[in-house]
Amino acid sequence: MxxxxxxxxxxxxxxxxxxxxxxxxxxxxxxxxxxxxxxxxxxxxxxxxxxxxxxxxxxxxxxxxxxxxxxxxxxxxxxxxxxxxxxxxxxxxxxxxxxxxxxxxxxxxxxxxxxxxxxxxxxxxxxxxxxxxxxxxxxxxxxxxxxxxxxxxxxxxxxxxxxxxxxxxxxxxxxxxxxxxxxxxxxxxxxxxxxxxxxxxxxxxxxxxxxxxxxxxxxxxxxxxxxxxxxxxxxxxxxxxxxxxxxxxxxxxxxxxxxxxxxxxxxxxxxxxxxxxxxxxxxxxxxxxxxxxxxxxxxxxxxxxxxxxxxxxxxxxxxxxxxxxxxxxxxxxxxxxxxxxxxxxxxxxxxxxxxxxxxxxxxxxxxxxxxxxKLLQAVEKSTKSQTSPKINRQSYRLPETLTASVKHHIDDWRAGGKVRRLWQRDASLWTGTDEANWLGWLNVTEEELGQEQKLRSVAEEIKKEGFRDVLVLGMGGSSLCPEVLALTFGPISGYPKSYVLDSTDPAQVKAFEQKVDVAKTLFVVSSKSGSTLEPNIFKQYFFERVKQTVGADKAGSHFIAITDPGSKLQQVAEADHFRHIFHGVPSIGGRYSALSNFGLVPASLMGVDPVNFLDRTEEMVEACASCVPVEENPGVVLGIILGTAA
CATH class of the missing domain: 3.20.20.70 (Aldolase class I)
Structure with missing residues (x-):
């Protein structure tokens, strides 16, 4: 959409x-x-x-x-x-x-x-x-x-x-x-x-x-x-x-x-x-x-x-x-x-x-x-209480010289049709090489809305089986979104509490291990490449701990993998009979992966409804569409301000 x-x-x-x-x-x-x-x-x-x-x-x-x-x-x-x-x-x-x-x-x-x-x-x-x-x-x-x-x-x-x-x-x-x-x-x-x-x-x-x-x-x-x-x-x-x-x-x-x-x-x-x-x-x-x-x-x-x-x-x-x-x-x-x-x-x-x-x-x-x-509710709200959409209108106040520079860049983006070219994945906006291959985040919400029932189903499955905690084992882009969501939403009643481990410091690993009951914890091993050292170390350590606690035949049911298709982690997860394997999108870099399974799976497990989450995101997608005038496009204007002020 x-x-x-x-x-x-x-x-x-x-x-x-x-x-x-x-x-x-x-x-x-x-x-x-x-x-x-x-x-x-x-x-x-x-x-x-x-x-x-x-x-x-x-x-x-x-x-x-x-x-x-x-x-x-x-x-x-x-x-x-x-x-x-x-x-x-x-x-x-x-x-x-x-x-x-x-x-x-x-x-x-x-x-x-x-x-x-x-x-x-x-x-x-x-x-x-x-x-x-x-x-x-x-x-x-x-x-x-x-x-x-x-x-x-x-x-x-x-x-x-x-x-x-x-x-x-x-x-x-x-x-x-x-x-x-x-x-x-x-x-x-x-x-x-x-x-x-x-x-x-x-x-x-x-x-x-x-x-x-x-x-x-x-x-x-x-x-x-x-x-x-x-x-x-x-x-x-x-x-x-x-x-x-x-x-x-x-x-x-x-x-x-x-x-x-x-x-x-x-x-x-x-x-x-x-x-x-x-x-x-x-x-x-x-x-x-x-x-x-x-x-x-x-x-x-x-x-x-x-x-x-x-x-x-x-x-x-x-x-x-x-x-x-x-x-x-x-x-x-x-x-x-x-x-x-x-x-x-x-x-x-x-x-x-x-x-x-x-x-x-x-x-x-x-x-x-x-x-x-939802459509009728949106129309009702818009015609009764306001004329603007649910997305707030953007405003900013900057020093005079910076304002002039921002306006110059906005004019340049308008004249060059750059918003349209961005949505086209026109690599010439960057270096003209392989940038088009890394812009999968532009349409990720549309793709993820097609698997919302699976996300909901897995979240309910984990909830019903009595898992008390979810521990995301990741590093960098694969852990940033889950950590932000955990801090933003906090514990949600009826769902496991979410933690993120992204450091191999022994003291921190031990601290997280002491926070959770291994027998009641679901471990989410998150790595795009499937070969990142830290998540693999985490997996090896906690998989052994779970085997010692619940037995080798049940250990895999305590693990979910999120990784790109065909990765080494996928092979390991299949061999160890992980409960589920979710795929990332190869055309999305790790630090842009928040709205792919790297963010949505942990979000769903902690009780954030994926449909509502993506629906709200789609509203911002519409606000940033190519046919929106540059000066009214919140994503473009914010990006220009940040880039100009950098």
Whole structure:
């Protein structure tokens, strides 16, 4: 959901634009007011060949809470006592949707209605209300009054008849929250039946458009978690090999087989009859394509799902990453037999894809409802008590000479487009060498929000098992954030007390050992490289102490490792049967790792809710976005002041 500078400097080729060569359209999974008014959206259309936009309540909530984009309209709505929070939100959202649709209108015309759409979602509260969804979709369609808009309806059992009815009325529909191949078939049936009804009533099916939004990364997140749990208890080498072979593979396999269904359904005699009337296929749209697991390539779910007549709606950070180092190829029809084998293996190891997708749908509805709750709360607060977002406006007072120098640098950043270039990871802002490889912290909150349930689950697990203390064993960047959090929040009722050991001084080690009950302590060994001397020494010492106290067979259950994928520490943790292994992000340096697992795992264990923590952080991300004027960008201004005064 975060905004980034998502345009790049001139390159010989643009991998994002290259996707069109393989028949795939790129839409942006993001919207906010300044994206439209700053000219950034138009540049994306011109330079990246952007062909559409999707929005959702979570995106709007972050934009409203973390920016001043909506201050003018929010202020004008304060006197509208006749409007509730939902009506006020719709006024904000519809203005953005209309303006974005107008910018995309040329794309809509050039592609003969195939692309150029902006999606607006019905209330998530209506996910299980057929008639309510129909009525709201009709109302929003009429209110936006743009041909190149799609109304988003979830693919729930109650949503399916609403989809069919709305299609039959000539309303463009984006079917969201799809995970299951079985449900996908039902969605295509609703589309076909709706078109047939529209044609029978004399409607023009050639003007209709629809996409089936199939969610990707969430499948791997849930399946991988189940596999990791099973690996802890798998004794047979063959079973372990089968389980490991599935890690990071199921979501893509599921997507490829869904595309096979698409090709089959839209080549039938039934479809050809509709096509003869000018109807267009209901394309598969890949959603949730940002990588949540730092062990996987950050553009994995873009590179492996490229094929004709598809759409990929990509969040800003992933869009930039693909532009920077992605490779476009016709991948969607590759290794289909291997995809079938993956799904067969999943069933053989006892993991039901039907249960997985059913849970993901339920969770998706709940998460959208929670996001909508937060959105309405943000609107209510902004229109009743204040016109500014929750982020405080920045002010500073400096000596006159320093003020002049700061203003000079602010002007320089504005003239040079440096905020946008920073979000683009433009290495020329530094030495022009490898700096772009170390800016993973720019989009880390977006990635970490994808694993919030795992963080919560582990925290509850440790709490329930009676651990009284958590001792983080680290050095430098891996220990700074946990120490700050422990000092800031202090002990949180019901959760273990957190300590940080970052010195090999024998007296300090002994002091910490005396503070905790080894038998009731969880040790978090934290090292990015996995080869830092101090954490390794700590691990060896305390692992022996735990073995002496609880026994060699139980010692590993008292340890968690946080390290970059494939490190020496990961190998040690696996050999010693650590309770959990969390990965860092290789593109984030140690002292910038606070919002990665190096900070979030200790935070969660001590009782800090990761979702609330990251949500508040996302508000600041929005305040520091590339489309925010330099002088209003708190992160940039603070950085300029510190750099100038240094």
């Amino acid at each position: 975060q905004s980034t500078g998502i345009l790049e400097t001139a390159k010989a080729t643009n991998p994002v634009k290259d996707l069109q060569k393989f028949g795939q359209s790129v839409w942006l999974d993001y919207i906010r007011r300044n994206l439209i008014t700053s000219g950034e959206l138009q540049r994306l259309i011109d330079e990246d060949g952007l062909r559409g936009i999707t929005s959702n309540p979570a995106i709007f909530e972050k934009a409203i809470s973390g920016s001043n984009d909506y201050a003018d309209l929010l202020k004008s709505l304060q006197s509208r006592t006749d409007l509730d929070a939902k009506a006020r939100y719709e006024i904000l959202a519809i203005r953005d949707i209309q303006d974005a649709a107008d910018l995309l209108r040329p794309v809509y015309q050039e592609t003969k209605r195939r692309d150029g759409y902006v999606s607006l979602e019905v209330s998530p509260y209506l996910a299980h209300d057929t008639e309510g969804s129909i009525q709201e979709a009709r109302r929003l369609w009429k209110a936006v009054a743009r041909e190149n808009v799609m109304i988003k309806i979830p693919g729930t059992p109650e949503g399916l008849p609403a989809i069919q009815q709305l299609i039959s009325e000539g309303i463009n529909i984006n079917i969201t929250l799809l995970f299951s191949q079985k449900v996908y078939v039902q969605v295509t049936e609703a589309y076909l039946a709706g078109l047939e009804k529209l044609a029978a009533s004399g409607g023009d099916v050639s003007k209709m458009a629809s996409v089936a939004s199939f969610f990707i990364s969430r499948i791997d997140s849930l399946v991988d978690s189940e596999i990791e749990n099973r690996l802890k208890h798998a004794k047979d080498a063959r079973e372990q090999a089968q389980l490991k072979s599935l890690l990071g593979k199921v979501a893509i396999a599921n997507g490829k087989l869904t595309y096979q269904l698409y090709q089959s359904i839209f080549s039938t005699t039934r479809w050809k009859k509709l096509a003869s009337l000018g109807a267009k296929t209901q394309r598969v749209l890949w959603a949730s394509t940002s990588t949540k697991n730092p062990a996987y390539r950050d553009v994995l779910y873009v590179e492996e799902l490229i094929g004709p007549d598809t759409v990929n709606t990509i969040p800003p950070a992933t869009l930039h990453a693909f532009r920077d180092h992605g490779h476009a190829r016709l991948s969607l029809t590759e290794d289909v037999d291997a995809a079938k084998e993956t799904m067969e293996t999943l069933a053989k190891v006892g993991i039901s894809i039907d249960q997985v997708t059913s849970k993901l749908t339920e969770d998706g509805v709940r998460l959208f409802e929670e996001a909508f709750d």
